[in-house]
Amino acid sequence: MRRILIVEDAEEQLQWYESLVEGAFQYFLAKTPDEAKHLLDTEAIELLLTDIHLTQDSTLSSFEGFDIIQYAKENHPEVLVIAMSADPKITTYRRAHELGADHWLKKPVIELQELQIAIDAAKSNQYLKRLKRSNSLKPDTNYNHICEDGLVISDEVRRYVRGVAKSRTIPCVIYGETGTGKEEVAKLIHKRRTETEGTLPFMAVNCANLNSDMAASILFGHRKGAFTGAEKTTNGMIGEADRGILFLDEIHRLDEECQSRLLRVLNDGTYQRLGDTKTLHSSFQVIAASSKDLDDAVIDGEFLMDLRSRLTGVDIHLLALRDRPDDFDPLIKLFFARENIKVSEPEMDRIISRCKSYYWQGNIRQLFNVLKSFATMCILNEEPLEADKLPEYKTMLAPGQGAQKSREKNWQRPMKESLEELEKQILIKALASCKSKSEANQILKMNRSTFDSRLSKYGLD
Numbered sequence: 001m002r003r004i005l006i007v008e009d010a011e012e013q014l015q016w017y018e019s020l021v022e023g024a025f026q027y028f029l030a031k032t033p034d035e036a037k038h039l040l041d042t043e044a045i046e047l048l049l050t051d052i053h054l055t056q057d058s059t060l061s062s063f064e065g066f067d068i069i070q071y072a073k074e075n076h077p078e079v080l081v082i083a084m085s086a087d088p089k090i091t092t093y094r095r096a097h098e099l100g101a102d103h104w105l106k107k108p109v110i111e112l113q114e115l116q117i118a119i120d121a122a123k124s125n126q127y128l129k130r131l132k133r134s135n136s137l138k139p140d141t142n143y144n145h146i147c148e149d150g151l152v153i154s155d156e157v158r159r160y161v162r163g164v165a166k167s168r169t170i171p172c173v174i175y176g177e178t179g180t181g182k183e184e185v186a187k188l189i190h191k192r193r194t195e196t197e198g199t200l201p202f203m204a205v206n207c208a209n210l211n212s213d214m215a216a217s218i219l220f221g222h223r224k225g226a227f228t229g230a231e232k233t234t235n236g237m238i239g240e241a242d243r244g245i246l247f248l249d250e251i252h253r254l255d256e257e258c259q260s261r262l263l264r265v266l267n268d269g270t271y272q273r274l275g276d277t278k279t280l281h282s283s284f285q286v287i288a289a290s291s292k293d294l295d296d297a298v299i300d301g302e303f304l305m306d307l308r309s310r311l312t313g314v315d316i317h318l319l320a321l322r323d324r325p326d327d328f329d330p331l332i333k334l335f336f337a338r339e340n341i342k343v344s345e346p347e348m349d350r351i352i353s354r355c356k357s358y359y360w361q362g363n364i365r366q367l368f369n370v371l372k373s374f375a376t377m378c379i380l381n382e383e384p385l386e387a388d389k390l391p392e393y394k395t396m397l398a399p400g401q402g403a404q405k406s407r408e409k410n411w412q413r414p415m416k417e418s419l420e421e422l423e424k425q426i427l428i429k430a431l432a433s434c435k436s437k438s439e440a441n442q443i444l445k446m447n448r449s450t451f452d453s454r455l456s457k458y459g460l461d
């Protein structure tokens with residue numbers, strides 16, 4: 001049964017509300033702001049119904065209901081707040097709304113049904129406020145002539161996405177190197193769900209960016225005053241994701257305490273915010289992403305076995321860009337279409353084939369960044385976009401390949417320079433391997449004065 005707190009200073013009206021809600025709610029009654037605040041702090045209230053004009057005591061201001069609304073929203077943001085007033089002025093209701101009231105009721109309230117309608121409206125409003133804070137809604141531009149949903153994804157991944165979205169609850173782990181589109185796939189699952197269920201929150205957290213002091217507070221919220229700087233009580237990402245999707249990027253980087261708390265909320269839907277004993281509820285679909293196999297993370301002692309089991313559902317593996325050569329064509333065309341840049345067909349083909357020759361350590365994100373830099377430089381210099389102007393960064397090459405490439409280019413200089421470089425490297429190795437210069441000199445069988453002059457020339461003496 002839902003727990004309601006009714007705040008009303010007039011005794012008769014309080015009795016009336018009591019008779020109205022009896023049997024339908026577990027109720028608590030308060031006549032003054034102090035009583036109301038105390039009950040809010042101690043009784044895990046879910047719904048607050050407060051009069052705005054609390055005037056029984058002539059020393060009190062007539063608008064103390066505002067104070068209670070503000071207190072509830074700052075300290076117990078999960079509580080649904082309905083403001084009541086017989087005041088016909090719209091400004092009164094607007095102020096209540098600005099302070100965070102989720103809905104209002106015009107007094108007198110005659111029937112329980114009126115309250116129930118107001119509760120439904122308040123719930124929708126609270127949910128809409130959460131949606132506005134959620135970070136999934138981005139303008140949907142149509143690039144269907146290149147790829148569906150503006151994403152270049154294999155049919156297999158699209159099938160998994162549809163399945164995960166349809167189930168609404170099954171957990172999903174997306175694997176892939178950085179920049180392969182893990183978050184984009186998570187957002188696509190969200191998009192598919194909204195198509196059938198209407199808008200729902202999508203909260204994304206990168207666990208690698210959470211420092212361990214803040215991780216629990218960001219995920220599970222905190223109570224006002226729980227630590228220095230905690231000025232407001234917060235819901236945390238877990239609370240904000242209620243009825244929607246929580247995307248946990250780099251989940252294997254979550255600290256152990258957060259892993260245990262996460263396991264609990266995934267098991268029974270309950271959690272506590274930092275510094276609070278109140279039990280809160282949140283029910284969401286979890287989508288995790290990881291660049292490390294979670295089973296390996298369990299074996300390496302970095303990830304809780306139980307949490308790994310709880311996350312067992314659908315695993316989606318995204319290939320590195322270099323292993324999806326056919327995707328360069330649509331990805332590069334998508335990039336230029338989005339940027340509204342026209343490129344001739346033969347030049348486009350050259351750009352695509354040049355891009356295919358790289359390794360792309362940063363995958364699609366890096367490809368787009370390099371294309372952006374390339375296009376910007378050409379436009380600024382008023383030059384046509386030509387494939388041979390594509391910049392080349394070391395991270396576009398395979399790890400270690402950068403050094404090798406520069407060695408390969410080493411011959412393109414005067415022979416004397418190359419021979420001197422070689423001579424210097426041999427002398428360095430000889431000095432490092434021998435106990436003395438004399439020993440190095442003997443092994444190299446050089447004239448001693450030539451040997452000494454070379455050491456001096458290369459700064460090795």
Ligand SMILES: Nc1ncnc2c1ncn2[C@@H]1O[C@H](COP(=O)(O)OP(=O)(O)OP(=O)(O)O)[C@@H](O)[C@H]1O
Nearest residue numbers: 150151152153177178179180181182183184364365
């Ligand atoms: N399949 C795709 N089609 C089109 N663009 C994509 C695709 N995947 C990724 N991108 C682009 O690459 C960028 C990076 O993608 P995303 O952030 O989803 O990668 P990630 O795998 O989550 O990276 P990280 O592990 O570093 O968080 C996106 O902003 C998007 O522009």
